[in-house]
Amino acid sequence: MTDVLVTAPDLAAELAGPHPPRLLDVRWQLGGPPGVDAHRAGHLPGAVFVDLDAELAAPPSAADGRHPLPDVADLQAAARRWGLRAGERVVVYDDTGATSAARAWWLLRWAGVADVRILDGGLPAWVAAGGAVEPGDVAVEPGDVVLTGGQLPTVDADGAAAWAADGVLLDARAAERFRGEVEPVDPRAGHIPGAVSAPTAENLDADGRFLAPDALTARFAALGVPEGGDVAVYCGSGVTAAHEAAAIVLAGRNPVLYPGSWSQWSNDPSREAATGA
Numbered sequence: 265m266t267d268v269l270v271t272a273p274d275l276a277a278e279l280a281g282p283h284p285p286r287l288l289d290v291r292w293q294l295g296g297p298p299g300v301d302a303h304r305a306g307h308l309p310g311a312v313f314v315d316l317d318a319e320l321a322a323p324p325s326a327a328d329g330r331h332p333l334p335d336v337a338d339l340q341a342a343a344r345r346w347g348l349r350a351g352e353r354v355v356v357y358d359d360t361g362a363t364s365a366a367r368a369w370w371l372l373r374w375a376g377v378a379d380v381r382i383l384d385g386g387l388p389a390w391v392a393a394g395g396a397v398e399p400g401d402v403a404v405e406p407g408d409v410v411l412t413g414g415q416l417p418t419v420d421a422d423g424a425a426a427w428a429a430d431g432v433l434l435d436a437r438a439a440e441r442f443r444g445e446v447e448p449v450d451p452r453a454g455h456i457p458g459a460v461s462a463p464t465a466e467n468l469d470a471d472g473r474f475l476a477p478d479a480l481t482a483r484f485a486a487l488g489v490p491e492g493g494d495v496a497v498y499c500g501s502g503v504t505a506a507h508e509a510a511a512i513v514l515a516g517r518n519p520v521l522y523p524g525s526w527s528q529w530s531n532d533p534s535r536e537a538a539t540g541a
Contacts, residue, residue, distance in 0.1 A: 268369070268510050269384040269474060270355055272393035278353075279309075285353035285379075287311035288346060290320075291387075292364040292503075294449070299364075306397040308357065308390060312346045312404055316503070320367050329528035330449070330501035331367075336413035339375055343411060347404030348377070357383035357390070361472035363464060363507050370506035370521065374418075375411035382510060385473040417520045419496055421529055424522040427496035428458030432488050435459045436499040436508040437526065444539030449500060452530040454537035456498065461541070462487055464504040467511035480515040489517050498522035498529075 270278070278285055289311040291299035303313040314320065319342040321331035334342075348354065354377060358365040362382045372380045383390065391397065419427065427433040435442050435455050442461040447453035455461070466483065469475055475483070481491075489495040495517055499505040502523040509519035529535050 268382060268513055270381045271384055272389045272395055275355060275383055275390070276393065276395055283353070284310075285355045285381075286346065286348055288314045288354060288356045288365075288368055289358070290314045290316060290356050290365040290368045291358045291360070292316040293360070299358075302359065304400060306399050307402070308387070309396055309398050310402060311357075312402050314342075314346060314356075314368055316364055316367060320371055324527075326531040327528070329524040329531075331503055331523075331527070333371070333374075333418075333502075333523045336375060336411055339371065339413075340409065340411040343372070343375075343377075343409050344407040346407065348407040348409040350409055352407075352409070353379040353381075355381050355383055357386045359387040361465075361468045361507075362386060362474070362510070363504050366507035366510045367503045370416065370509055374416040375413050376415045377409065377411070385471060388472060417494075417518075419520055419522050421522070421524060421532065421535065424456055424496060424498060424529070425458075427520070428456050432495045433459045433522075434462040434487065434489075434495060434497045434508060435526075436462060436464045436497055436504045438463050438465070441500070443541055444537070450527050450530045452537045454530075454539040455526070456529055457536050457538040459498070459538075460487055462497075462508065464499070464507045464511075467507065474511060474514060477514050477516070480511050484512060484515045484517055489515075492516060492518075494518045494520055496520040496522060498525040501525050501527040
């Protein structure tokens, strides 16, 4: 569990130690308002704001989806702006149950950063534990981290279809989007044929913290994912799929991410869209 998450009290102890981790504030909401406004109003001391749309994704397109994986060189330039240094520990957080912070967690690990953790419960948990916040922007010295990319497994649309046919493909969106009852963002409603509905919200408790590993283990076992096995996952644009990936790791299984997700799939008229449960 410590490979994925850190609690607010444990983070406070690390920040008071001789080698504090780098803090990244990844607050973001689909459709706004901009997370930087919330960051400037109050953030963990020393935390650098990360712009999910501009820094954790390439420009959107119908061909690649709303949040394609960024070019490694662009991600490295951004990480150096955040002050990341080689071998440095990183902790990411948001204020929405890690649903956006997990994108930074997954992407940095995909890019070869070995020690990245999510603050469990995010900013609310930090404040509830008595942690201080500070306003304004944070200026840091440029870092020297070297990123590589490709360190975690991914699939394209054909690969996702193969997982749905021959393995387990989880859809991390809300159940009503999976069923095709609503579609607020993408051009078609529904889901990838053969996918299994596994809403991200069900990974969390009422306080926005991840469920205990045994509860997550039971959840993914019930969804048909074998113990220690691989499972593919997608969402709307590859953001909350990273959150599901974190939960899958906590459950002792191995996630394979489809970055293009439904935003790519639904823009391709040759791809079937299934509806219903």
